[in-house]
Amino acid sequence: MTMTVLETSDIHGHIVPISYADHSAIESGLAKLAAVIRKERANTEHVLLIDNGDLIQGTPLAYHHAKLDAKVPNPMIRVLNELGYDAAIIGNHEFNYGLPLLEKAVGESNFPWLSANIVRESDGEPLFGRPYVIKELGGVKVGILGLTTRYIPNWEKAEHIAGLRFEGAVDSAKRWVPYMREQEGVDVVIVSYHGGFERSLDTGEPTEPLTGENEGYALCQEVAGIDLLLTGHQHRTIAGVQVCGVPVVQPGSAGGWLGKATIKLTSGSEGGWHVEEITTELLTPAGVAPDPVVLSMTEPHERLAQKWLDQPIGRLVGDMRVTDPMQVRLAEHPLIEFINRVQMELSGARISNTALFDNVSPGFPEHITMRDIVSNYIYPNTLQVIRVKGSDIRAALEQTACYFDTYTGEGDIRVSAEFGEPKPQHYNYDMWEGIRYKLNISRPAGQRVVELEFDGAPLDPDGEYDVVMNNYRAAGGGNYMMFQGKPVVKDIPTDIAELLASYIMERGTIEATLNRNWQVVWDGKSELSEAE
Structure with a gap:
């Protein structure tokens, strides 16, 4: 048988x-x-x-x-x-x-x-x-x-x-x-x-x-x-x-x-x-x-x-296309800055984080449709503002920095096994707005945050800060245990994809901006070039 x-x-x-x-x-x-x-x-x-x-x-x-x-x-x-x-x-x-x-x-x-x-x-x-x-x-x-x-x-x-x-x-x-x-x-x-x-x-x-x-x-x-x-x-x-x-x-x-x-x-x-x-x-x-x-x-x-996906919702001035996902994660990209700024504006929080969820996200073209929204924001996440300490933010950045293998400046920068196996976890690499920071990936994991400022001064480890992020991350998802159990200051129970679409529709036109508040560096190269 x-x-x-x-x-x-x-x-x-x-x-x-x-x-x-x-x-x-x-x-x-x-x-x-x-x-x-x-x-x-x-x-x-x-x-x-x-x-x-x-x-x-x-x-x-x-x-x-x-x-x-x-x-x-x-x-x-x-x-x-x-x-x-x-x-x-x-x-x-x-x-x-x-x-x-x-x-x-x-x-x-x-x-x-x-x-x-x-x-x-x-x-x-x-x-x-x-x-x-x-x-x-x-x-x-x-x-x-x-x-x-x-x-x-x-x-x-x-x-x-x-x-x-x-x-x-x-x-x-x-x-x-x-x-x-x-x-x-x-x-x-x-x-x-x-x-x-x-x-x-x-x-x-x-x-x-x-x-x-x-x-x-x-x-x-x-x-x-x-x-x-x-x-x-x-x-x-x-x-x-x-x-x-x-x-x-x-x-x-x-x-x-x-x-x-x-x-x-x-x-x-x-x-x-x-x-x-x-x-x-x-x-x-x-x-x-x-x-x-x-x-x-x-x-x-x-x-x-498909009809719903092709509905035009607004126009973009500038460039938010994603051509190299690794470069998006090495120095701030207009798409990431835009999502973070929308999250901050809608929530009232002064600090935000988000991720480029995968390596096929295309970014936004000049004429934006719902297809572009859901192609880039692929999860039905909602927003939460949680109150954390400065030490929690530093710990989260150290967790994010583990995304990269230790890099000496030779060859290609590689994703660490922790984020690549048993499946790719690009969605667990966060990029932040509202703080200024640098990650040195030549240093050992856990010691990579080399600069961290808020309002022009070093971030206070014992200070309290309200940070907006998606509900998955706010609950500690992705091994971000430092966020688990933190007080929820505000809950916005609308899908982030819907929030992004509504934001664009209300304004009609959005603009690509870049304040370069963070970057990834390595020994022998202290700053990324403007082209990068």
Whole structure:
């Protein structure tokens, strides 16, 4: 007896294989994966199809549905229903638009949503009531346990997760895996965990602070009885690997890969089935024509989203285009200064930080549309003003400065492993306005802030300062623990993308400016040239 388990994860609203920035074709997306999934189903009798979370947020299509067209069925759910998914796991980004939108998506689904470790405070029962689901294929009972990273309260707005408690994934697995084995009598246990690995898969050494955000390694090491672990959240591509004897899979993000596990079983002499072998691999949709049914059913939603994206909202005088992301992070860029200044003006705070979230942000052209806004500000963040000490600002700048490998002046400046592995974390490199500072990346990490001033004087370590930033960072996200638990002076519960768009529309014309209040330097080059 052989069965196949197919996994998608971190789709983040990507269905149609196009770039929302410029309409160019891309070799990923759920429409292309759908064709691969249908082929696998046609060639295999016993197939399980599982989505591992972070499905309903991440593209302009998903944003448009959530904010402007939420009364119609969710386009991502419609596709999963069409493809006959057996289960979906709740990811951290499922909460980004609030619990009502998530509840609507779950209600429209023809499959169960699982998460054993997200429970209601009122009764301790799992959210949506389903910690696991049992499927029978060819007489084999398969239990699928859903788990979610417990770190969500460190990122998400409190009102989006009110009444919920996030327990440890390992603790929940230790409860439910034996239950499925002993009480439900399952033959195969699959754990689908929207979380990743906190340790090296090769050496077992920690690869990040052991905060509980990722517990994949501990699940394999500490929980007996797991036959297969499906993972996500970190956007890694992992297959053909075992951790403590457990086969593990992680299929990247945005529909770039399909995880596949082939499970071979033999029947026991006293009944039941035993796992003989599990092999794992990743299937690529590159070169595969997108599924026409999926394209057709998505087209009405996509058409409305594209029309919304092309709405002109204002004009730019000057240049805010991004041609070299590394240069944006080495010396202030007009796009970054603009976002920070909008944040400061709307919040009243005198200090602000923001990030260039990825290396494909195009910046703003002369005639700005909504497409330009969402292509640069890709997350549904809101703004918060928190009160911190000067020492907290210095500590945050030291954390930011860890983005760079130590640089001697020879060769290219490189991103450190801390920010590049297991996935790129450009969104965790902050750039500030309202203070003057320099970072010397020839110095050891933790000793790189060489100048730090506010109002023309050295920043007072014990002084209190109000700083505006996105809600993710204000909660300590990205290992900025110095911000965690700080007093919230002001909360602005509108998406920053909307704030930027409204700001531009109200003025009609904006201007690119540059005050050069910060820069990155290195030994042998004390200042960057004007051209840089």
